[in-house]
Amino acid sequence: MTSGAFVGPDVPALPDLQNCIHCGFCLPVCPTYIATGQELESPRGRLHLIRAALDGRAEASGRLLAHLDLCLQCRACETACPSNVPYGRIVEDARAATMARGVRARPRSWSMRALTLRQVIARPRVLRPAFALLRLYGRSGVQRLVRGPLARLLPGRLREAEAQAPAPSGRPFRRSGVLTAPEQRRGRVAFLTGCVHGELYPSMHEATVRVLARLGFEVVAPLAQACCGALHSHGGDVEAARDLARRNIAAFDDAGEGAGVDAGEGAGIDAVIVNAAGCGAAMKEYGRLLRNDVEWRDRAERFATSVRDVLEFVAGQDFAAGLGALDINVTLQDACHLAHAQGIRDAPREILRAIPGLRLHEMATPDRCCGSAGFYSVAQPEMSRTVLGAKMADVESTGATVIATANPGCTLQLENGVRGSELLAGRAAVQHVIELLDASYRAGG
Numbered sequence: 542m543t544s545g546a547f548v549g550p551d552v553p554a555l556p557d558l559q560n561c562i563h564c565g566f567c568l569p570v571c572p573t574y575i576a577t578g579q580e581l582e583s584p585r586g587r588l589h590l591i592r593a594a595l596d597g598r599a600e601a602s603g604r605l606l607a608h609l610d611l612c613l614q615c616r617a618c619e620t621a622c623p624s625n626v627p628y629g630r631i632v633e634d635a636r637a638a639t640m641a642r643g644v645r646a647r648p649r650s651w652s653m654r655a656l657t658l659r660q661v662i663a664r665p666r667v668l669r670p671a672f673a674l675l676r677l678y679g680r681s682g683v684q685r686l687v688r689g690p691l692a693r694l695l696p697g698r699l700r701e702a703e704a705q706a707p708a709p710s711g712r713p714f715r716r717s718g719v720l721t722a723p724e725q726r727r728g729r730v731a732f733l734t735g736c737v738h739g740e741l742y743p744s745m746h747e748a749t750v751r752v753l754a755r756l757g758f759e760v761v762a763p764l765a766q767a768c769c770g771a772l773h774s775h776g777g778d779v780e781a782a783r784d785l786a787r788r789n790i791a792a793f794d795d796a797g798e799g800a801g802v803d804a805g806e807g808a809g810i811d812a813v814i815v816n817a818a819g820c821g822a823a824m825k826e827y828g829r830l831l832r833n834d835v836e837w838r839d840r841a842e843r844f845a846t847s848v849r850d851v852l853e854f855v856a857g858q859d860f861a862a863g864l865g866a867l868d869i870n871v872t873l874q875d876a877c878h879l880a881h882a883q884g885i886r887d888a889p890r891e892i893l894r895a896i897p898g899l900r901l902h903e904m905a906t907p908d909r910c911c912g913s914a915g916f917y918s919v920a921q922p923e924m925s926r927t928v929l930g931a932k933m934a935d936v937e938s939t940g941a942t943v944i945a946t947a948n949p950g951c952t953l954q955l956e957n958g959v960r961g962s963e964l965l966a967g968r969a970a971v972q973h974v975i976e977l978l979d980a981s982y983r984a985g986g
Contacts, residue, residue, distance in 0.1 A: 546594045546601035549641035550833050551779055553634040558592050560626045561585065567618035567628075572910050572928045573611050581608055584618035584628050591635045601639040606777075609636055611924060613917055614775055615877035615910035629882065630829065636777030654916060655778045662736050663768045663785060672709050672740040679708045688960075704960070705918055707741050707953055714739035714746040717764040721750055727757030728811040730854075731796040733789075733824070736768035738817050738949045745949065748979035749816045749851055755982055756858050758811070765792035769815075771823035772915045774830065786827045787837055790844045813844070816851040816975055818876035818948040819915060822883050824848045850879060851975055852947055856888035865984025866898035867977065872941035873901065874932070874955060875908035876948035889947055889974045896981040902939040909935070913954035925954075933958040937965060944971045 547553070567584040568574050574583035581590065587608055593599035609632055616629045661667050678684050687695070688704070714734060730753060732746075739746050753760050766789055770782035793813050815821035823830075828842035871893060879885045886908070893901050912918060912928030936944055936958070944959070946952050955971045962969070 546597055546599065547635070547638035547641075548601075549638050551634045551637035551641070553591055553595055553631045553638065555595065557627050557631050558588060558595065560624045561588050561622075562624050564623065566621045566623060570617040570621045570909070572613055572615065572617075572912070572931075573924060575931075576924060576927045582611055584612075584626075587612060587632065588626070588628070591631060594635070594639075601635075601642060606636065606639055609639075611921060613877075613910050613912070613914040613928070615914065616881040617877065617908065617910065620881050620908070630826075633774055633777070633779075636775075637779040640777035654776055654920060655773075655781070658773050658776060658778060658916075659781050662772060663770075663781065665736070668736060669713070669715075669740065672707075672713065672737075675707060676709050679710065684708065705922070705953075705957055709741050711743045714743035717762045717766075720760040720762055721754040722759045723754050723757050725757055726759050729759040729761065729809050730812050730814045731793050731810050732760050732762045733766060733769065733813065733815045733817075733820060734762050735817060735820055738820075742949050742952060742973070745816055745952075745973045745976060748973065748976040749814070752855060752860075752975055752979050752982065753814065753851075755863075756855065756860060760814075761796050761810075763792040763796045765795075767792070769817075769820040769823045770830075771819045774823060775915055779830070782823075783830055783834070786824075786830050786841065789824070790827065790837065790841055793844065793847075794840075810847065812849040812854055813847050814849055814851050814854055816947075816973065817950075818850060818879035818883065819950060821848060821850045822878035825883065850883060850885055850888070850947070852879070852888040852892060853883070853885050855975070855978070856891045860892070860978070861895045863985045864896055864978075864981045865986065867896055867981050867984060868898045869943050870900050870902060870939075870941045871943045871945050871977070872904055872936055872939040873907055873945045873974070874904070874911060874936075874951055876946060876951050877908070877910050877914070879947045880908045889945065892974055892978055893945060896977065899977070899981075902941045904935040904939055906935055911951050911954045911958070913948075913950040915950055918954060929954060929958050933962050933965075936969075937962065942969045943977070944969065945974045945977060946971060947974055949973075 563585060571583050580586040590605055590608055594601040594605055612632055618628050750760050767785050770785035774782035796810050825845050825848045828845045831837045831841040873889055893899055910928055911932045912925040918925040944955050952971050959965045959969045
Protein backbone atom coordinates (compact mmCIF):
# COMPACT_ATOMS: atom_id res chain seq x y z
CA MET A 542 0.00 0.00 0.00
CA THR A 543 1.33 3.44 -0.95
CA SER A 544 -0.10 6.87 -0.21
CA GLY A 545 1.71 9.99 -1.35
CA ALA A 546 5.25 9.88 -0.05
CA PHE A 547 4.55 7.24 2.60
CA VAL A 548 4.97 3.49 2.09
CA GLY A 549 3.75 0.33 3.81
CA PRO A 550 0.85 -0.83 5.98
CA ASP A 551 1.29 1.91 8.59
CA VAL A 552 0.43 5.00 6.53
CA PRO A 553 -1.24 7.58 8.82
CA ALA A 554 -5.02 7.56 8.49
CA LEU A 555 -6.45 10.65 6.81
CA PRO A 556 -9.55 10.82 9.08
CA ASP A 557 -7.26 10.98 12.13
CA LEU A 558 -5.43 13.95 10.64
CA GLN A 559 -8.65 15.67 9.57
CA ASN A 560 -9.82 15.72 13.19
CA CYS A 561 -7.27 18.47 13.94
CA ILE A 562 -9.05 21.85 13.93
CA HIS A 563 -5.81 23.87 14.41
CA CYS A 564 -7.11 25.38 17.64
CA GLY A 565 -3.67 25.56 19.27
CA PHE A 566 -4.67 24.01 22.60
CA CYS A 567 -1.73 21.63 22.18
CA LEU A 568 0.87 24.41 22.03
CA PRO A 569 1.14 25.39 25.74
CA VAL A 570 1.45 21.75 26.87
CA CYS A 571 4.06 20.65 24.32
CA PRO A 572 7.57 20.61 25.87
CA THR A 573 9.39 21.07 22.56
CA TYR A 574 7.19 23.98 21.49
CA ILE A 575 7.67 25.61 24.90
CA ALA A 576 11.44 25.20 24.51
CA THR A 577 11.74 26.39 20.90
CA GLY A 578 8.68 28.53 20.18
CA GLN A 579 8.66 27.02 16.69
CA GLU A 580 5.41 25.88 15.09
CA LEU A 581 7.04 22.91 13.35
CA GLU A 582 8.17 21.59 16.74
CA SER A 583 4.58 21.54 18.02
CA PRO A 584 1.96 18.79 17.59
CA ARG A 585 -0.03 21.01 15.23
CA GLY A 586 3.04 21.74 13.13
CA ARG A 587 4.10 18.10 12.93
CA LEU A 588 0.59 17.09 11.90
CA HIS A 589 0.79 19.68 9.12
CA LEU A 590 4.06 18.14 7.89
CA ILE A 591 2.61 14.62 8.03
CA ARG A 592 -0.48 15.72 6.10
CA ALA A 593 1.76 17.31 3.45
CA ALA A 594 3.68 14.05 3.05
CA LEU A 595 0.43 12.09 2.96
CA ASP A 596 -0.88 14.30 0.16
CA GLY A 597 2.39 14.05 -1.76
CA ARG A 598 3.19 17.76 -1.29
CA ALA A 599 6.31 16.93 0.74
CA GLU A 600 8.74 14.04 0.81
CA ALA A 601 8.75 11.53 3.65
CA SER A 602 12.47 11.74 4.27
CA GLY A 603 15.13 12.23 6.87
CA ARG A 604 14.13 15.90 7.07
CA LEU A 605 10.61 14.96 8.13
CA LEU A 606 12.00 12.40 10.57
CA ALA A 607 14.16 15.11 12.15
CA HIS A 608 11.03 17.00 13.19
CA LEU A 609 9.32 13.82 14.34
CA ASP A 610 12.47 12.75 16.19
CA LEU A 611 12.40 15.90 18.33
CA CYS A 612 8.92 14.92 19.54
CA LEU A 613 9.00 13.33 23.00
CA GLN A 614 5.85 11.30 22.30
CA CYS A 615 4.65 12.35 25.75
CA ARG A 616 1.09 12.65 24.36
CA ALA A 617 0.23 15.62 26.57
CA CYS A 618 -1.33 17.10 23.44
CA GLU A 619 -3.87 14.26 23.40
CA THR A 620 -5.05 15.24 26.87
CA ALA A 621 -5.37 18.89 25.82
CA CYS A 622 -6.98 18.24 22.41
CA PRO A 623 -10.75 19.01 22.27
CA SER A 624 -11.05 16.98 19.03
CA ASN A 625 -9.47 13.78 20.39
CA VAL A 626 -6.79 13.69 17.70
CA PRO A 627 -4.82 10.44 18.25
CA TYR A 628 -1.49 12.21 17.88
CA GLY A 629 0.59 9.36 19.31
CA ARG A 630 -0.51 6.77 16.80
CA ILE A 631 -0.30 9.26 13.91
CA VAL A 632 3.34 10.02 14.69
CA GLU A 633 4.21 6.35 15.20
CA ASP A 634 2.59 5.52 11.85
CA ALA A 635 4.42 8.38 10.12
CA ARG A 636 7.74 7.19 11.50
CA ALA A 637 7.05 3.62 10.44
CA ALA A 638 5.81 4.62 6.97
CA THR A 639 8.89 6.78 6.43
CA MET A 640 11.28 4.11 7.67
CA ALA A 641 9.59 1.66 5.28
CA ARG A 642 10.87 3.68 2.34
CA GLY A 643 14.34 2.24 2.94
CA VAL A 644 17.81 3.30 3.93
CA ARG A 645 17.72 6.63 2.04
CA ALA A 646 14.90 7.91 4.23
CA ARG A 647 16.65 6.99 7.46
CA PRO A 648 19.15 9.19 9.25
CA ARG A 649 22.15 7.23 10.46
CA SER A 650 21.09 7.79 14.07
CA TRP A 651 17.80 5.99 13.41
CA SER A 652 19.56 2.99 11.89
CA MET A 653 21.93 2.78 14.86
CA ARG A 654 19.00 3.08 17.24
CA ALA A 655 17.14 0.25 15.52
CA LEU A 656 20.26 -1.90 15.65
CA THR A 657 20.70 -1.23 19.38
CA LEU A 658 17.06 -1.96 20.14
CA ARG A 659 17.00 -5.18 18.13
CA GLN A 660 20.42 -6.58 18.98
CA VAL A 661 20.86 -5.39 22.57
CA ILE A 662 17.64 -4.32 24.31
CA ALA A 663 15.53 -7.17 22.95
CA ARG A 664 18.21 -9.83 23.51
CA PRO A 665 18.78 -10.77 27.19
CA ARG A 666 21.98 -12.67 26.34
CA VAL A 667 23.51 -9.40 25.17
CA LEU A 668 21.75 -7.00 27.53
CA ARG A 669 22.60 -8.79 30.78
CA PRO A 670 26.40 -8.84 30.28
CA ALA A 671 26.23 -5.14 29.35
CA PHE A 672 24.53 -4.35 32.65
CA ALA A 673 26.98 -6.60 34.50
CA LEU A 674 29.78 -4.35 33.20
CA LEU A 675 27.85 -1.26 34.32
CA ARG A 676 27.46 -2.74 37.81
CA LEU A 677 31.19 -3.45 37.93
CA TYR A 678 31.92 0.09 36.77
CA GLY A 679 29.78 1.50 39.57
CA ARG A 680 30.99 -0.78 42.36
CA SER A 681 34.68 -0.45 41.51
CA GLY A 682 34.74 3.21 42.46
CA VAL A 683 35.72 4.31 38.96
CA GLN A 684 32.33 5.95 38.41
CA ARG A 685 32.72 8.05 41.56
CA LEU A 686 36.11 9.24 40.32
CA VAL A 687 34.76 10.02 36.85
CA ARG A 688 31.83 11.96 38.29
CA GLY A 689 34.03 13.56 40.94
CA PRO A 690 37.66 14.70 40.66
CA LEU A 691 38.12 13.47 37.09
CA ALA A 692 34.98 15.11 35.70
CA ARG A 693 36.75 18.30 34.63
CA LEU A 694 39.29 16.32 32.61
CA LEU A 695 36.66 14.74 30.36
CA PRO A 696 35.52 16.37 27.10
CA GLY A 697 32.12 18.02 27.49
CA ARG A 698 30.18 15.56 25.35
CA LEU A 699 31.75 12.54 27.02
CA ARG A 700 31.04 14.00 30.46
CA GLU A 701 27.41 14.61 29.53
CA ALA A 702 27.04 11.11 28.09
CA GLU A 703 28.56 9.52 31.20
CA ALA A 704 26.26 11.54 33.45
CA GLN A 705 23.29 9.84 31.77
CA ALA A 706 24.72 6.34 32.18
CA PRO A 707 22.59 4.15 34.44
CA ALA A 708 24.09 2.94 37.69
CA PRO A 709 22.44 -0.44 38.38
CA SER A 710 22.60 -1.51 42.00
CA GLY A 711 21.60 -4.66 43.77
CA ARG A 712 21.13 -8.10 42.37
CA PRO A 713 19.21 -8.04 39.07
CA PHE A 714 15.65 -9.35 39.08
CA ARG A 715 15.60 -12.31 36.69
CA ARG A 716 13.11 -14.59 38.40
CA SER A 717 10.40 -16.42 36.50
CA GLY A 718 7.65 -18.95 37.20
CA VAL A 719 5.64 -18.63 40.42
CA LEU A 720 7.14 -15.69 42.32
CA THR A 721 4.83 -15.79 45.33
CA ALA A 722 1.92 -17.96 46.42
CA PRO A 723 -0.02 -16.62 49.45
CA GLU A 724 -1.79 -19.18 51.62
CA GLN A 725 -5.06 -17.29 51.38
CA ARG A 726 -5.10 -16.55 47.68
CA ARG A 727 -7.55 -13.94 46.42
CA GLY A 728 -6.47 -14.19 42.82
CA ARG A 729 -3.68 -14.81 40.37
CA VAL A 730 -1.79 -12.31 38.21
CA ALA A 731 0.97 -12.49 35.64
CA PHE A 732 3.85 -10.01 35.89
CA LEU A 733 5.89 -8.35 33.15
CA THR A 734 9.51 -8.23 34.31
CA GLY A 735 10.61 -6.51 31.09
CA CYS A 736 14.04 -6.08 29.54
CA VAL A 737 15.94 -3.21 31.18
CA HIS A 738 13.73 -2.72 34.24
CA GLY A 739 14.80 -5.77 36.24
CA GLU A 740 18.45 -5.11 35.49
CA LEU A 741 18.41 -1.44 36.39
CA TYR A 742 15.86 -1.20 39.20
CA PRO A 743 15.33 -4.66 40.74
CA SER A 744 13.99 -3.08 43.94
CA MET A 745 10.88 -1.92 42.03
CA HIS A 746 10.12 -5.49 40.99
CA GLU A 747 10.76 -6.85 44.48
CA ALA A 748 8.43 -4.23 45.97
CA THR A 749 5.76 -4.99 43.37
CA VAL A 750 5.80 -8.72 44.15
CA ARG A 751 5.68 -8.12 47.91
CA VAL A 752 2.72 -5.72 47.62
CA LEU A 753 0.75 -8.07 45.37
CA ALA A 754 1.47 -10.96 47.73
CA ARG A 755 0.32 -8.92 50.72
CA LEU A 756 -2.92 -8.21 48.90
CA GLY A 757 -3.41 -11.95 48.45
CA PHE A 758 -2.38 -12.46 44.83
CA GLU A 759 -0.28 -15.26 43.47
CA VAL A 760 2.26 -13.76 41.05
CA VAL A 761 3.56 -15.60 38.00
CA ALA A 762 6.27 -14.35 35.63
CA PRO A 763 6.23 -16.26 32.32
CA LEU A 764 9.68 -17.49 31.36
CA ALA A 765 9.08 -16.89 27.64
CA GLN A 766 8.12 -13.22 27.99
CA ALA A 767 10.12 -10.59 26.09
CA CYS A 768 10.69 -6.85 25.83
CA CYS A 769 7.31 -5.09 25.41
CA GLY A 770 8.39 -3.44 22.13
CA ALA A 771 7.49 0.13 23.15
CA LEU A 772 10.86 1.60 22.19
CA HIS A 773 10.81 -0.22 18.85
CA SER A 774 7.33 1.05 18.06
CA HIS A 775 8.21 4.64 19.02
CA GLY A 776 11.31 4.43 16.84
CA GLY A 777 9.45 3.30 13.73
CA ASP A 778 10.69 -0.31 13.84
CA VAL A 779 7.16 -1.69 13.99
CA GLU A 780 8.02 -5.12 12.61
CA ALA A 781 10.32 -5.76 15.57
CA ALA A 782 7.60 -4.41 17.88
CA ARG A 783 5.06 -6.79 16.35
CA ASP A 784 7.34 -9.78 16.77
CA LEU A 785 7.83 -8.93 20.44
CA ALA A 786 4.08 -8.41 20.91
CA ARG A 787 3.32 -11.86 19.51
CA ARG A 788 5.90 -13.43 21.79
CA ASN A 789 4.42 -11.74 24.85
CA ILE A 790 0.84 -12.57 23.99
CA ALA A 791 1.76 -16.25 23.58
CA ALA A 792 3.82 -16.26 26.79
CA PHE A 793 1.18 -14.62 28.96
CA ASP A 794 -1.70 -16.57 27.45
CA ASP A 795 0.02 -19.73 28.66
CA ALA A 796 1.10 -18.28 32.00
CA GLY A 797 -0.99 -20.75 33.97
CA GLU A 798 0.47 -23.89 32.48
CA GLY A 799 3.50 -24.15 34.75
CA ALA A 800 1.56 -23.79 38.00
CA GLY A 801 -1.10 -26.45 37.84
CA VAL A 802 -3.64 -24.31 36.01
CA ASP A 803 -5.13 -25.37 32.70
CA ALA A 804 -3.27 -23.77 29.80
CA GLY A 805 -4.98 -21.52 27.29
CA GLU A 806 -5.60 -17.87 26.67
CA GLY A 807 -5.30 -16.07 30.00
CA ALA A 808 -5.80 -19.35 31.88
CA GLY A 809 -6.32 -18.62 35.56
CA ILE A 810 -4.97 -15.07 35.24
CA ASP A 811 -6.94 -12.13 36.65
CA ALA A 812 -4.69 -9.51 35.06
CA VAL A 813 -1.31 -8.90 33.45
CA ILE A 814 0.48 -6.52 35.81
CA VAL A 815 2.98 -3.95 34.54
CA ASN A 816 4.93 -1.55 36.76
CA ALA A 817 6.44 0.53 33.93
CA ALA A 818 4.03 3.08 32.48
CA GLY A 819 5.59 3.03 29.02
CA CYS A 820 5.43 -0.75 28.79
CA GLY A 821 1.85 -0.84 30.01
CA ALA A 822 0.73 1.74 27.47
CA ALA A 823 2.37 -0.22 24.65
CA MET A 824 0.82 -3.52 25.74
CA LYS A 825 -2.63 -1.97 26.05
CA GLU A 826 -2.26 -1.00 22.38
CA TYR A 827 -1.18 -4.43 21.09
CA GLY A 828 -4.54 -4.77 19.36
CA ARG A 829 -3.83 -1.77 17.19
CA LEU A 830 -0.20 -2.77 16.65
CA LEU A 831 -1.37 -6.12 15.21
CA ARG A 832 -4.49 -4.73 13.50
CA ASN A 833 -3.39 -6.00 10.07
CA ASP A 834 -2.46 -9.49 11.28
CA VAL A 835 -5.57 -11.63 10.77
CA GLU A 836 -4.17 -14.50 12.84
CA TRP A 837 -3.24 -12.39 15.88
CA ARG A 838 -5.57 -9.37 15.76
CA ASP A 839 -8.44 -10.68 17.90
CA ARG A 840 -6.07 -12.43 20.27
CA ALA A 841 -4.12 -9.19 20.73
CA GLU A 842 -7.32 -7.23 21.43
CA ARG A 843 -8.33 -9.70 24.15
CA PHE A 844 -4.86 -9.65 25.66
CA ALA A 845 -4.76 -5.85 25.75
CA THR A 846 -7.91 -5.74 27.88
CA SER A 847 -6.17 -7.83 30.56
CA VAL A 848 -3.21 -5.44 31.01
CA ARG A 849 -3.20 -3.30 34.16
CA ASP A 850 -0.68 -0.85 35.53
CA VAL A 851 0.27 -1.98 39.02
CA LEU A 852 -0.95 1.29 40.58
CA GLU A 853 -4.25 1.06 38.71
CA PHE A 854 -4.64 -2.52 39.95
CA VAL A 855 -3.62 -1.89 43.57
CA ALA A 856 -5.84 1.19 43.90
CA GLY A 857 -8.78 -1.03 42.97
CA GLN A 858 -8.07 -3.34 45.93
CA ASP A 859 -8.60 -2.88 49.66
CA PHE A 860 -4.96 -1.87 50.12
CA ALA A 861 -5.10 0.60 53.02
CA ALA A 862 -5.12 -1.88 55.93
CA GLY A 863 -1.86 -2.26 57.84
CA LEU A 864 -0.06 0.78 56.46
CA GLY A 865 2.67 2.25 58.65
CA ALA A 866 3.82 5.86 58.85
CA LEU A 867 6.45 7.37 56.53
CA ASP A 868 7.60 10.80 57.68
CA ILE A 869 8.55 12.15 54.24
CA ASN A 870 7.76 15.01 51.87
CA VAL A 871 6.88 13.65 48.43
CA THR A 872 6.10 15.13 45.04
CA LEU A 873 4.64 13.06 42.23
CA GLN A 874 5.93 13.10 38.67
CA ASP A 875 3.06 11.87 36.51
CA ALA A 876 4.63 9.47 34.03
CA CYS A 877 3.49 10.63 30.58
CA HIS A 878 2.41 7.18 29.47
CA LEU A 879 0.43 6.70 32.66
CA ALA A 880 -1.33 10.08 32.77
CA HIS A 881 -1.71 10.83 29.07
CA ALA A 882 -1.56 7.50 27.25
CA GLN A 883 -3.45 5.42 29.85
CA GLY A 884 -5.45 8.20 31.49
CA ILE A 885 -4.43 7.12 35.01
CA ARG A 886 -3.89 10.04 37.40
CA ASP A 887 -5.93 9.31 40.53
CA ALA A 888 -4.47 5.88 41.38
CA PRO A 889 -0.95 6.99 42.36
CA ARG A 890 -2.34 9.90 44.36
CA GLU A 891 -4.87 7.69 46.13
CA ILE A 892 -2.07 5.36 47.17
CA LEU A 893 0.27 8.12 48.33
CA ARG A 894 -2.44 9.94 50.29
CA ALA A 895 -3.36 6.73 52.09
CA ILE A 896 0.14 6.38 53.59
CA PRO A 897 0.21 7.82 57.15
CA GLY A 898 2.71 10.61 57.68
CA LEU A 899 3.45 11.09 53.99
CA ARG A 900 2.97 14.66 52.81
CA LEU A 901 2.22 15.05 49.10
CA HIS A 902 3.32 18.35 47.55
CA GLU A 903 2.03 18.77 44.01
CA MET A 904 4.17 20.38 41.31
CA ALA A 905 2.77 23.18 39.18
CA THR A 906 2.86 20.86 36.14
CA PRO A 907 3.21 17.29 37.44
CA ASP A 908 2.16 15.78 34.11
CA ARG A 909 4.73 17.64 31.98
CA CYS A 910 7.40 15.35 30.55
CA CYS A 911 10.74 15.02 32.35
CA GLY A 912 12.61 14.53 29.07
CA SER A 913 13.35 10.82 29.38
CA ALA A 914 10.98 9.45 26.72
CA GLY A 915 12.66 6.07 26.33
CA PHE A 916 15.61 6.51 23.96
CA TYR A 917 15.07 10.26 23.69
CA SER A 918 17.70 11.34 26.23
CA VAL A 919 20.30 9.54 24.12
CA ALA A 920 18.98 10.59 20.70
CA GLN A 921 18.19 14.21 21.65
CA PRO A 922 20.43 15.01 24.65
CA GLU A 923 20.25 18.80 24.35
CA MET A 924 16.45 19.01 24.26
CA SER A 925 16.21 16.31 26.91
CA ARG A 926 18.37 18.42 29.26
CA THR A 927 16.26 21.51 28.52
CA VAL A 928 13.04 19.70 29.38
CA LEU A 929 14.63 18.14 32.47
CA GLY A 930 15.81 21.55 33.66
CA ALA A 931 12.25 22.87 33.66
CA LYS A 932 11.06 19.76 35.47
CA MET A 933 13.71 20.02 38.20
CA ALA A 934 12.85 23.67 38.81
CA ASP A 935 9.26 22.54 39.34
CA VAL A 936 10.41 19.76 41.69
CA GLU A 937 12.60 22.12 43.70
CA SER A 938 9.70 24.54 44.20
CA THR A 939 7.74 21.88 46.12
CA GLY A 940 10.29 21.41 48.91
CA ALA A 941 9.91 17.63 48.60
CA THR A 942 12.88 15.31 49.14
CA VAL A 943 11.29 12.26 47.51
CA ILE A 944 10.18 12.25 43.88
CA ALA A 945 7.62 9.53 43.24
CA THR A 946 7.34 8.05 39.74
CA ALA A 947 5.70 5.16 37.90
CA ASN A 948 8.25 4.45 35.17
CA PRO A 949 11.92 3.39 35.19
CA GLY A 950 12.85 5.81 32.39
CA CYS A 951 11.50 8.71 34.45
CA THR A 952 13.41 7.41 37.47
CA LEU A 953 16.70 7.37 35.58
CA GLN A 954 16.13 10.85 34.15
CA LEU A 955 15.08 12.35 37.48
CA GLU A 956 18.06 10.78 39.24
CA ASN A 957 20.27 12.57 36.73
CA GLY A 958 18.37 15.76 37.49
CA VAL A 959 18.84 15.34 41.25
CA ARG A 960 22.60 14.86 40.83
CA GLY A 961 22.78 18.10 38.86
CA SER A 962 20.65 20.10 41.29
CA GLU A 963 22.46 22.29 43.83
CA LEU A 964 19.39 22.16 46.06
CA LEU A 965 18.64 18.43 45.88
CA ALA A 966 21.94 16.64 45.24
CA GLY A 967 22.75 14.28 48.09
CA ARG A 968 19.46 14.83 49.91
CA ALA A 969 16.66 13.79 47.54
CA ALA A 970 15.65 10.35 46.27
CA VAL A 971 13.57 9.05 43.38
CA GLN A 972 11.27 6.09 44.02
CA HIS A 973 8.42 4.27 42.34
CA VAL A 974 5.07 4.76 44.09
CA ILE A 975 4.90 1.00 44.64
CA GLU A 976 8.20 1.15 46.57
CA LEU A 977 6.73 3.76 48.90
CA LEU A 978 3.64 1.62 49.46
CA ASP A 979 5.85 -1.41 50.17
CA ALA A 980 7.89 0.64 52.65
CA SER A 981 4.69 1.71 54.40
CA TYR A 982 3.54 -1.91 54.73
CA ARG A 983 6.89 -2.87 56.22
CA ALA A 984 6.71 0.11 58.60
CA GLY A 985 3.31 -1.16 59.70
CA GLY A 986 4.80 -4.51 60.62
